[in-house]
Amino acid sequence: MKNKKEKGESKKTLTRREFIGRSAATAAGFMIIPRHVLGGAGYKAPSDTLNIGSIGVGGKGSSDIRSVSSENIVALCDVDDREMAKFLGSEHNTPEQKAMYEKANKYQDFRVLLDKEKNIDAVTVTTPDHNHAVIAMNAIKRGKHVFVQKPLTHTVKEARLLAQAAKKAGIVSQMGNQGHAGEGGRLINEWIWDGAIGDVREVHCWTNRPIWPQGIEAPKDTPPVPDELAWDIWLGPAPYRPYHPAYHPFSWRGWWDFGTGALGDMGAHILDHPFWALKLGHPTSVQASSTKFTKDSYPVAEVVTYEFPARGKMPPVTLKWYDGGIMPLRPAELEDGRMMGDSGGGGLFVGDKGMLIYSTYGNNPRIIPESKMQEYKRPEKTIPRSPGIHEEWVEAIKKGEKSTTDFSYSGTLTEVMLLGNVAVATKAKNTKLEWDGKKMEFKNLPEANNFLHTEYRKGWSL
Template sequence: MDESTKSPGPGEPLWSRRKFLGASATAAAGLMVVPRHVVGATQKKKAPSDTLNIACVGVGGMGFSDTRGVRSENIVALCDVDDEMVANLLRSEDLEPAEKAMYDKAAKYRDFRRMLEKEKGIDAITVTTPDHNHAVIAMAAIKLGKHVYVQKPLTHTVKEARLLAQAAKEAKVVTQMGNQGHAGEGARLICEWIWDGAIGDVFEAHCWTDRPIWPQGVDAPKEIPSVPSTLDWDVWLGPAPFRPYHPAYHPFKWRGLWDFGTGALGDMGAHIMDQPFWALKLKSPISVQASSTVFTKDYAPRAEVVTYEFAAREGMVPLTLTWWDGGLMPPRPAELEPGRMMGDEGGGCLFRGTKGLLMCSTYGENPRLIPETWMQEYKRPEKTIPRSPGIREEWIEAIKKGTKSTSDFSYSGPLTETMLLANVAVRLKDKNMKLLWDGEKMEFTNLPEANELLHFPYRPGWSL
């Protein structure tokens, strides 16, 4: 068999040795920092010293978008446990010629650990994998001083979110969670209007989504099919408990499983709960309680309602925030015009204050005061929050300028912690009690067994 057609072993680059050496040489050349004046850099052509060397971990699904979203830089490595995901990227008709050439030259890996070991010149990485692998990959990169962009939700467990935020702060690396709505105009308008007092003191908020759009509330399949030759199932499992491969898990449909995903709230909370979290200056809640449809030992429920309470903070009054998913929605406010949709088809957010209401769509888009006649009368305040070039572009810019991105782990860590407390409350709903939370100590104070669900034991060989 020709070496270029051999199937790689676990953790090995996907290309032949000849191609790998060629790609490594190309990547190594890209590591040379050449002064701007030497190459005569202009606004039309960046000097190598202006370009980051980025490795992308997970290139299928949302990883396709995240990889292409950083193509302004030098992508030196592509890592995915499934060869088909890399192949799909490389044969996409959406690629520009220079972009495809860059991906072709990039070193290819299945195992991120092998990639980080061999690719010494990486400046930053993107992480777009199933939720259960986010923390171990991001932490490995942070420990090496790499800047990190992690797709939402930031982590799989509450403890992982806390530890990642702490590690990023200590390492002084630039981080960002991939909740793209946070970079949008709508999110900024919501903050500016609420801080302007447009609806008075906000004491109630509701967030809802049409998710899940994948299986939940079911039992895991019992069949044990063969693992595709293109997939490294062991690395895909990462720190999660072992279970046999099944196409019901990979690709995409892993989100509803407790072992791999974080359910509908973990998927969309980073977008929708982000709006009240930022605008209302939220940190840790003081309590959480939940109700839901049936869930199983393997899968989250198909629908749930979760209620959080937050104490007064930074000039803000106490708040009750309620999350709805699975098609459930909050009561329609009397102030909303008949026939007018609440949010959009995917979900939305509603703020109620002492002077009125504000409503927005799924990603913070199209914020409006309710009713529309009030919106038309409202004198909008000056725009005071810096506008973002985009969630990925903002991260890249912050790395180059040595500044801070707006959804870095100091912000997205606490947001993720708050979101994931809901999954603990759902799993313990039959205790028939409101769970009291001490955010500083990271513990439930009235039900010790709930603290066991803040993290899970990793498989042997895996750690943070």
């Protein structure tokens, strides 16, 4: 795909990023003129608008881009020209968005985008999991703010390194687990912290995923690479293997080399709420059971058990994750005929004074049985409400603030999720893994540490 010819840049002594950050402070020394006087109702000054490059336009990438299209989308990147064409022609684009996207420079290689687009302030990253870290780190090292779709990374080590790099660079980061911005998540926190169900020592989380093939061998046939696809860039740091439609564009989630399975796909949405409400941090141990898996593909179903230590006045917690159609036992407190969570999954907090159930993304939290919900006197809403996972990231960049699921939070959440995949991979060792989060290592099975990261293909690095 050919890039549009770049326009010449005029000489300047102050970058856009510096201007955006300083404009609020500078305005204090001058007469303040209402914005509508300068540009009419709804006017948005160019200095208030971020320049964003979006990497990955297919699937979730399309909605990520639209969700930040209040800003200036100056560059679009996708390894597959077919996905780019599909996105540009989508009926979901408004006329204004369509015009902006058509004007944006187009790329197949994110490295070329970052090299050429010197004036972008931020990037969105919506690619298969195995490419998240190398793209985000490249952007962070250039001082760009980053929004990365969940799960943040493909490996535990990548999550740790990204969080450290984002902090060092002082950029605004955000992981795309949209339930973290929802009302339900905030209600869960406020009710748990209010003591609505007492001390919580047990949590169950589940999902209907995978909804793609898992537990299978890699395909043997080798169809030709489509002309529109840059397969080598799609592979990124992963070990080389021939192209096959079983990997791209959708089912990469089920392969060890590319995705993070059902746990990585939905844990960021469902585990997020006990992680947040109970202030969990790192577990002391993790173990797993599962159906058969192969060297190529995750199991069809699994149960992962984490044990967390006491945190301040909060007692130790045992958290269980279920996927592939497996669910926890139905609590007696839940009325007959009432669904546990929703069709996508959910979670259940078990306290010493009651239970709280919620749906995927933290939606529709309820104390059970419903009679107790009706009796409960809800506390005052104390957690600031979010305008949306993308909107708060943009707002945080402009205000120089911290977003709610920045990498200091989502990095640890991602590490915890991916420890479950390590437990699955090493289940044949018949050992409950003891985890030292500070040292980032397993204390009792050193060979399990080999699963905390993967060896990158030659030419790729963080």
